[in-house]
Amino acid sequence: MTDKKPYIQVIDLDFSYPDGTEALKDINFEVREGEFIALIGQNGSGKTTLSKCLNGLYKPTSGDILVDGLNTKKGSIVQMVKRVGYVFQNPDHQLFNNTCWDEIAYGPRNIELPDEEVKERVEEAIAVVGLPKYTHQEHPFFLSKGLRQRVAIASILALRPKVIIVDEPTTGQDAKQSLEIMNFLRELNQEHGHTIMIITHDMPIVGLYAKRVIAMAQARIMADGLTRDVFTLADVLEKTFLAPPQITQLAQADPTLGFDPGTLTVNEMVDQYLELVQ
Amino acid sequence: MTSVIDIKDYTWKYLHTESPALNNIDLSIEEGSFVGIIGPNGAGKTTLAYSMDGLIPGQYNGIKKGTVNVFGKEVESYNKGELQQVVGVVFSDPEAQFTAMTVEDELVFGMENIGLTIQEIRERLEWVTELTGLTDLLLKPPYEISGGQKQRVALAAVLAMKPKLLILDEPTSMLDPVSRKMIFEVLKKLKTDEDSTIVVIEHSLENLIPLADQMILMADGEIILQENTREFFNNSDLLLEKGVYPPGVLYFFHELHRKGLYQGEYPLTVEQGKNLLQQLVK
Numbered sequence: 390m391t392d393k394k395p396y397i398q399v400i401d402l403d404f405s406y407p408d409g410t411e412a413l414k415d416i417n418f419e420v421r422e423g424e425f426i427a428l429i430g431q432n433g434s435g436k437t438t439l440s441k442c443l444n445g446l447y448k449p450t451s452g453d454i455l456v457d458g459l460n461t462k463k464g465s466i467v468q469m470v471k472r473v474g475y476v477f478q479n480p481d482h483q484l485f486n487n488t489c490w491d492e493i494a495y496g497p498r499n500i501e502l503p504d505e506e507v508k509e510r511v512e513e514a515i516a517v518v519g520l521p522k523y524t525h526q527e528h529p530f531f532l533s534k535g536l537r538q539r540v541a542i543a544s545i546l547a548l549r550p551k552v553i554i555v556d557e558p559t560t561g562q563d564a565k566q567s568l569e570i571m572n573f574l575r576e577l578n579q580e581h582g583h584t585i586m587i588i589t590h591d592m593p594i595v596g597l598y599a600k601r602v603i604a605m606a607q608a609r610i611m612a613d614g615l616t617r618d619v620f621t622l623a624d625v626l627e628k629t630f631l632a633p634p635q636i637t638q639l640a641q642a643d644p645t646l647g648f649d650p651g652t653l654t655v656n657e658m659v660d661q662y663l664e665l666v667q
Numbered sequence: 668m669t670s671v672i673d674i675k676d677y678t679w680k681y682l683h684t685e686s687p688a689l690n691n692i693d694l695s696i697e698e699g700s701f702v703g704i705i706g707p708n709g710a711g712k713t714t715l716a717y718s719m720d721g722l723i724p725g726q727y728n729g730i731k732k733g734t735v736n737v738f739g740k741e742v743e744s745y746n747k748g749e750l751q752q753v754v755g756v757v758f759s760d761p762e763a764q765f766t767a768m769t770v771e772d773e774l775v776f777g778m779e780n781i782g783l784t785i786q787e788i789r790e791r792l793e794w795v796t797e798l799t800g801l802t803d804l805l806l807k808p809p810y811e812i813s814g815g816q817k818q819r820v821a822l823a824a825v826l827a828m829k830p831k832l833l834i835l836d837e838p839t840s841m842l843d844p845v846s847r848k849m850i851f852e853v854l855k856k857l858k859t860d861e862d863s864t865i866v867v868i869e870h871s872l873e874n875l876i877p878l879a880d881q882m883i884l885m886a887d888g889e890i891i892l893q894e895n896t897r898e899f900f901n902n903s904d905l906l907l908e909k910g911v912y913p914p915g916v917l918y919f920f921h922e923l924h925r926k927g928l929y930q931g932e933y934p935l936t937v938e939q940g941k942n943l944l945q946q947l948v949k
Contacts, residue, residue: 431843432815478814478841533708557814560840561759563707563870565910590843591871593915630845635873635937636915642941646948655919662923665948 395419396551396584397443397473401452404435404442412438414608416452422551425578426586427595427616430605431630436588437478439605440554443586445469457551467500474545478556478588480537484529489520489540492529496548514543517581518573535566539573546577552584553577559591567591571598592634596620596653604629617651669739671832671864672696672719677733679714679723688714690888692733696866701858703875703896704868706885707910712868713759715885716834719866720754721745737832752781755830759837759868761821762810770812770820771805777828791827798853799823814841822850826857833857834866839874848874873914876900876935884909900933916940 402416412435420426428436441447442454445461454461456472464472477483486492493514497507515525518539524532529540538558545553555574559567571594577583589595595602595616602619604612606629612619619625620633621641632638640652640661647665652658674694680687689711696702704712717723721742724731735742738753758764767773774795778788796802799819804812809820818841825833835854839847851874857863858878869875876882882899884892886909892902900906903913903921913921916934920943923929929947934940 429843432841432846433813437813535708557841561708561837563910564912565707590841590847592844630843632844632848634915636919638937639916639919639940639944642937643945646944655915655922658915658919659922659926662919662928662948666928 394421396422396457398455399443399452400455402442402449402454403451404438404447405450411608413442416610418603418610418613420552420584420586422584423578423582424584424586424601425575425599426584426601426603427599428586428588428603428605429590429592429595429629429631430611434605434629435608436605437556440475440556440586440588443552443554444473444475446475470496470500470548470550472550473552473554474548474550476538476541476545476553476555476558478560480534480541481530483541483544484537487528488526489529489532489543490525492540493544493547496544500548510547510549511543514546517546517577518543534561535570538562538570542573550583552586554586554588556588557590558587559589559594567594574598592632593636596634596637604631606630617653620653621650669698670695671698671738673734673736673739674718675734675736677718677735678731679718680730682728682730686888688729688888689718692890694883694890694893696864698864699858699862700880701854701865701878702867702881702883703872703879704866704883704885705870705872705875705911706891709887710885711888712885713836714888716756716836716866716868718742719832719834720756721750722756748780752828753830754832754834755825755828757822757825757833757835757838759840761814761817764821764824765809765817768808769805770801770807770809773809773820774801774805774824774827777824781828791829795823795827798826798856800849815843815846818842819846819850822853826853829861830863832864832866834868836868837870838867839869839871847871851875851878854878872911876914876917884911896935897932900935903933 397420399416399418402413404413405411430436445464448462459468484492486495493511494507497510520539529537558570574585575598578585599616602616603610604619611629612622612625620637636655636658637652640648640658641650648661674692677692678687679689706712718735765773767776774792775788801819801823822838839850854865855878858865867875876896879896882896883890900913900917916937920929920933934943
């Protein structure tokens with residue numbers, strides 16, 4: 390976390406659904422431009438609800454969310470979609486046009502951009518996610534899940550939001566596809582300057598990609614810090630029903646062996662092993 | 668040991684695709700065994716699962732060669748619904764199998780369909796909701812609960828029918844690590860207490876490996892590797908080439924092996940890995 394100004398400020402946020410279910414309680418945190426954050430926690434802990442608050446789909450029951458200085462209670466949809474984009478867990482919940490091109494153009498058209506600019510943004514988004522040419526006029530539902538997810542991300546990118554929240558980017562993907570998607574998100578983060586927030590249950594992926602972790606349980610934030618540090622907080626992890634990646638568990642298994650309990654990847658573990666045995 | 672599944676020279680091509688989804692499959696699965704099937708998306712894993720419970724060829728158009736025997740009988744020779752009483756499939760997309768307006772009705776639906784008595788349905792409902800931790804959700808509509816909860820309902824609905832062969836297609840893809848572990852603990856209980864034969868298709872190997880007697884790697888419609896679990900992972904180079912990443916602990920020892928620093932068996936759990944490290948690091 391650098392000295393950059395916070396782009397998102399969440400202040401004393403509470404959110405209850407109309408049926409009275411308290412989904413978020415006492416939420417306070419800031420997001421700075423350029424961060425790569427993983428939002429983790431048990432199923433039903435409030436992660437998806439929180440992201441829908443961040444992009445203004447849900448308004449706080451009490452408390453405030455400021456995004457680039459704009460309160461989400463006052464921000465119009467047009468203002469919000471330019472700030473925070475949310476990619477659904479299941480791309481099929483968000484795709485509804487007859488061609489990939491129209492799908493990606495839908496957002497820009499909806500905020501009433503001139504045709505020329507719509508075209509420019511669609512082409513840019515297609516280039517960034519690397520959609521092969523044959524897919525452009527194809528119906529999204531004929532594509533693989535990996536490609537559908539790219540279409541879903543492209544349709545968000547076309548709105549050029551600063552922050553992109555991706556809900557479970559690797560669910561249902563095999564290992565190779567998961568790494569492809571995550572490398573792509575890293576590229577958006579490092580080369581295109583997008584702030585990335587992923588919601589995931591895949592702890593090895595968190596260890597490999599996210600610098601910061603926000604861990605939630607029962608509608609509250611239980612831990613917020615560097616991934617390396619959060620994964621060493623055994624009691625917090627237990628409360629949030631999380632477990633660090635298996636390689637981190639191995640590093641922590643016997644403290645007398647001298648491995649760093651904040652080890653995040655197999656490569657880090659191998660390097661330490663080489664030092665320890667030599 | 669009698670085999671539950673016996674597949675010979677089996678090829679299946681969906682009607683509108685160019686190449687077969689499954690090609691020359693030979694596979695037998697013994698009663699009471701726990702088998703893990705892994706492989707990249709598009710390898711044919713789900714098609715194989717559908718073939719074992721008669722959804723293929725029953726519900727899909729395509730061209731079939733070879734034979735698929737389940738409990739000693741070809742899938743085609745079962746009467747409608749008969750095979751589904753002994754084979755239960757949990758789909759990777761739980762919503763694809765929901766039909767009822769409450770979780771409770773969802774769980775009862777299958778049991779009513781196979782003609783259980785009300786008493787039996789009550790007992791199994793209690794057993795299965797306890798086992799899968801769904802007691803608080805019984806009155807909720809299955810569409811309003813979280814993705815992970817949906818997955819538990821889907822599993823419970825199938826378990827309630829106590830199938831002799833249970834096939835799970837990515838049963839934990841939406842679950843958090845602890846719920847995921849919980850599902851595998853349920854499977855472990857079924858393996859030890861109920862003698863069920865269990866086939867699990869999974870990308871997440873961490874929990875699967877300690878339970879699986881046997882592992883199968885599929886790619887491009889073929890079975891590339893079928894071995895007892897420990898021997899299976901001696902082929903980790905092949906697995907990595909096919910885009911399958913072993914879990915962290917095993918992967919670490921494989922890396923040591925590649926650097927010529929480790930020669931022994933690969934550990935399958937964190938505990939086994941710890942014990943090995945204690946011997947190696949002095």
